[in-house]
Amino acid sequence: MTYTTVNGPAPLEGITVLDFSRLLPGPYATMLMVQLGARVIKIEEPGKGDYVRFFPPVEDGVSWKYRWLNRGKESVAIDLKKPEGQELARALAKKCDVLMEGFRPGVMKRLGLDYDTLADTNPGLIYCAITGYGQTGPYRDRVGHDFNYAAVAGVLAMAGPAGQPPTPAGVQIGDLGGGAMMAVTSVLAALLQRGKTGRGQYLDVSMTDGLVSWLSYNIADYFATGQEPQPGARQLGGDFACYRAYQTKDGKYIAVGAVENHFWHNLCAALGKPEYTELQYAPYPQQQVVVDWLTETFLQRDRDAWLAELSSLEACVTPVNSLGDVVRDPQVQERGLFREAADGAPWVRFPVPMSGLDQAPVAHAQSDAASFAIGACTDGVLKEWGYTEAELTALRRAGVIA
Incomplete structure (x- = not known):
């Protein structure tokens, strides 16, 4: 089978995303948006940046994990603790289509960057907040990570052999599936809806809620029978021989x-x-x-x-492929999932072939250490928003930008 593709605009060309997120859920979501052609402006704290920058393995001062998640994004370093930094962020938000954030509930409001404030000057803004438990409910302020959200959602209890503690999945399904994928799906739907109404909206993405949605087959059986799946009797949980x-003999x-x-x-x-x-x-x-x-x-x-x-x-x-096996697997190679960019760096294409995706920014973005420096794009982006060289110099001297 051959696909008919057009070297025209990527699906999200012309869409600008202001990304305040860190670690995995938000950055993965905006990585997918970059692959779909969106422009993503990543806001980072001067001198610190996204915590993933320092997760090993590190090359030339930048983590490979950070490179993988943030290739093609523009880093702007703003100190959001300073009133001037908050004003800068509000100015950027006036001209953006989507805002992505992953702070605890209430943080963005304290910074004067909540949806109600920003929507006053940009009613078309789609504001997506990813949290562990959502903006409401008794757990909203609890700390947690992927493992915790899978536990609360009932996913973890169904993992692992009978008589043994539950074991986490090999990838962060709460972060990626319950969080990032639900965020991207919601943002794309909101963009379509904005085309009909002219207005944006607030998207409350809970990673736990997303995983509860994933229960599908299991929760259907529970509601039908009242019986919970138990280790040792799970049809699709590794308990049956089939x-x-x-x-095998060689240990694989x-x-x-x-x-x-x-x-x-x-x-x-x-x-x-x-x-x-x-x-x-x-x-x-x-x-x-x-x-x-x-x-x-x-x-x-x-x-x-x-x-x-x-x-x-x-x-x-x-x-059962190891990661090295995956890279060499003939099916994966035939599908062209792993690509080499113009600078020779590896990256994974958007997993669904679509017209215009080879023209998306990630395919051509450099991956050298300088391009990934905290605030590498600060001056260029702010000048585009109308700030003068003198204003940038003053802001830099005051420690507002880097």
């Missing part, structure tokens, strides 16, 4: 995801046990017999040998 990872792993009976039958037949087809969802201890059989079977050969035999079989058998 949906589980198995170690393969994943079996044969949820449907016909896929499971194909696997059992190929491995010489067609009679086990009927035990696909048998309760324990019968289920343990099937798990033990597959465990012993897959330990007899190396991973690639099993894949050579089973990958073409309709049984939903795949490798």
Whole structure:
């Protein structure tokens, strides 16, 4: 299949985002917006910046994590604790389409940068606030991180083997799924709505709420039966032999995801046990017999040998890729997910092919240390907003900008 693409404008070309967020949820959301063609102006604290700047591994004074999340954004260093800095931020917000922030509830209001204040001079502003628990409710002021939000949302309780403590997912699903993806979805919907009404709005994105939305299948079963999923009896939780990872002779792993009976039958037949087809969802201890059989079977050969035999079989058998495997995986390479920018730095394209995306700013932005310096774009952006050289000099001497 070939895609028809047009080297025209990117989907969000002409949209300007003022980004006050730090760490992962907000920066990932605005990274996606950059990939979609938006201009993102990142506001950072002079001398400190986004905390991710200093997370190892660090090269030339800038974290690789920061580079990955903030490529293509313009860093403007403003001290928001100073009244002059707050006034600068309000001036920038007058000409922006979207504002993204991830502070605790009430922080932006104390800075004079809350939605009501900014909407007075920019009624079309879409103001997106990402927090752990939302702007209302008894938990609104509680501190937390991804692990906590997954715990409160009921996601963590369903993770891990029976008899063991719950284990977190390999990626930050609360930050990325409950927070960033819900933020981007909401912002895009709000932009469409603004096209009809001419007005922006306030978006209260709770990472916990987003994860509760993800419960879908599980919460449907709970409301239907009143029964909570328990370790050892979860259809899609690694408890059944047909949906589980198995170690191979060389210490690697393969994943079996044969949820449907016909896929499971194909696997059992190929491995010489067609009679086990009927035990696909048998309760324990019968289920343990099937798990033990597959465990012993897959330990007899190396991973690639099993894949050579089973990958073409309709049984939903795949490798458990390490990150290095992912980069080299022929499917990932064919899809062109990993790209090399003009300066040779690696980046991941927006995961859905769309017209105009290769023209987005991230594809051409430099990734050298100077381009990532705190406040690298302060003068250029503020001059664009009408500030003179003399005014910038005065603001810099007063410690308001850097």
